[in-house]
Structure formats: structure tokens, C-alpha cells
Amino acid sequence: MTTQEILDQLPYGKSFLFVDELLHVDENGAKGTYTYLKDLPFYEGHFKNYPLTPAVILTETMAQIGLVCLGIYLLRNIKTDQNISLAMTSNTVDFLKPVGPGEQVTVTSEKVYFRFNKLSCKVKMENAAGEVVCKGNISGMLISKENGE
Amino acid sequence: MNKEEIIEVLKTIIEPYSEEVTALAHIDENTDFINDLKINSANLVDIVLDVEEKFNIEIDNDSMAKMLTVKATTEIIAQKLEAHAG
Numbered sequence: 001m002t003t004q005e006i007l008d009q010l011p012y013g014k015s016f017l018f019v020d021e022l023l024h025v026d027e028n029g030a031k032g033t034y035t036y037l038k039d040l041p042f043y044e045g046h047f048k049n050y051p052l053t054p055a056v057i058l059t060e061t062m063a064q065i066g067l068v069c070l071g072i073y074l075l076r077n078i079k080t081d082q083n084i085s086l087a088m089t090s091n092t093v094d095f096l097k098p099v100g101p102g103e104q105v106t107v108t109s110e111k112v113y114f115r116f117n118k119l120s121c122k123v124k125m126e127n128a129a130g131e132v133v134c135k136g137n138i139s140g141m142l143i144s145k146e147n148g149e
Numbered sequence: 150m151n152k153e154e155i156i157e158v159l160k161t162i163i164e165p166y167s168e169e170v171t172a173l174a175h176i177d178e179n180t181d182f183i184n185d186l187k188i189n190s191a192n193l194v195d196i197v198l199d200v201e202e203k204f205n206i207e208i209d210n211d212s213m214a215k216m217l218t219v220k221a222t223t224e225i226i227a228q229k230l231e232a233h234a235g
Contacts, residue, residue: 089191116213118194141191 018061032065066109066123093136
């Protein structure tokens with residue numbers, strides 16, 4: 001399965017897609033990048049006259065690259081017509097440095113376990129300088145649209 | 150390990166995953182994880198992983214699918230422990 005095939009299977013629309021490139025994926029983890037363009041709508045309000053990337057968006061970016069891309073790869077051999085997605089079920093994340101508009105980040109995930117369709121990963125995000133901006137554990141249940149609940 | 154002992158250990162595993170105080174206080178064989186304890190599918194996986202660790206057994210997909218009540222879970226744990234011992 002190529003990284004492009006994984007990107008094509010992501011269930012997000014343009015306004016909520018936080019993956020630009022998937023650099024690498026294997027059984028044990030995924031690595032990818034995303035650049036927060038300056039004109040993303042949330043910067044207007046978070047915060048007034050002081051744009052910073054919201055922590056929930058950083059978490060979502062870590063989940064999309066680290067968990068969902070990896071999950072699609074792990075389920076590559078399961079034949080299904082349904083789109084595979086992932087519902088985030090828990091996360092504990094530490095936010096160490098702010099991420100401003102225009103910054104590119106790199107997300108790296110490491111699988112902790114994948115059992116009974118639950119994927120749990122250790123995920124970290126680094127800025128262009130290679131500094132860790134946030135890190136933590138994120139888990140989710142893989143679901144196909146048909147039996148999604 | 151007899152059935153009562155298994156249930157006692159199971160109780161301590163389940164407790165952190167449910168907010169249903171009354172149902173937790175009255176756990177018995179008939180307690181249903183989803184209907185009585187309102188445990189979601191993601192936390193059911195955590196419970197099964199904790200069961201594996203605590204009892205030192207391995208739970209396969211078919212067993213996992215059956216583990217929806219205290220009774221069914223206790224039976225599966227007892228079976229696996231027996232297979233382990235034999």
C-alpha cells in the first residue's frame with residue numbers, strides 16, 4: 001500500500017484535513033507533515049490579535065497522521081468497500097511549545113498496541129527546528145462506515 | 150482460582166471504567182458491561198487487556214466478542230486458566 005493510497009482513504013474534507021505528506025508508514029508507526037497556513041479560519045479568533053494554533057487542532061493533527069494513517073495501513077489486508085475511519089476515544093497530551101501560523105510540523109507515532117480494533121499510539125509533534133512541541137498518547141477505535149456507531 | 154475469586158479481581162479491573170456507582174456496588178454474575186455499567190467499546194478493549202495482564206492469559210477475538218457480561222467473562226477466564234494449568 002503506497003502512502004498516496006492511504007492519503008486517498010482519509011475521510012476528512014478539505015477544511016478539516018491536517019495531513020500534507022505521509023513520509024513513512026510501517027507496522028509500528030507513521031510519520032508525516034502538515035503546514036498550518038496563515039489563512040486558516042481559527043487564527044482569526046484564537047486569539048484576537050495573537051494567532052496561535054489551538055491545542056485541539058494540534059491533537060487532531062497528531063491523531064490524523066499518527067493514528068488514522070497508521071490504522072488505514074494496518075487494516076490494508078482486510079477487504080472492505082467501506083471507508084475506514086477512526087474515532088478518537090482518549091488522549092493525554094502535553095503541550096510544550098506554541099505553534100504559530102505558517103509553521104510546518106512533523107508528527108511521528110509509535111504503536112503501543114493494536115488489539116480488537118483499538119489502536120493506541122505514542123505520538124510526538126516537532127516543529128521545523130526539530131523541537132518537540134507536543135507529545136502524548138492517543139487511542140481510537142477503528143470503524144468502517146457500515147458498522148460505525 | 151474459583152469463580153468468586155475471579156469475580157473479585159474482575160471487579161477491581163472494571164471499576165475505573167464505569168461511572169455507574171450503584172451498578173458497580175452491586176456487581177454480580179448477571180451484570181452487563183454495556184447496559185448496566187455503560188462501558189463503551191474502547192474501554193471494553195482496555196478491560197480485556199487488563200484481564201490478560203492480571204490473569205496472565207491470552208484472549209482471542211472470539212472470546213473477546215463474548216465478554217459482555219460478568220458471567221461470560223468469568224467463564225472465559227476460568228477456561229483459559231484451566232487450559233494454562235493443564
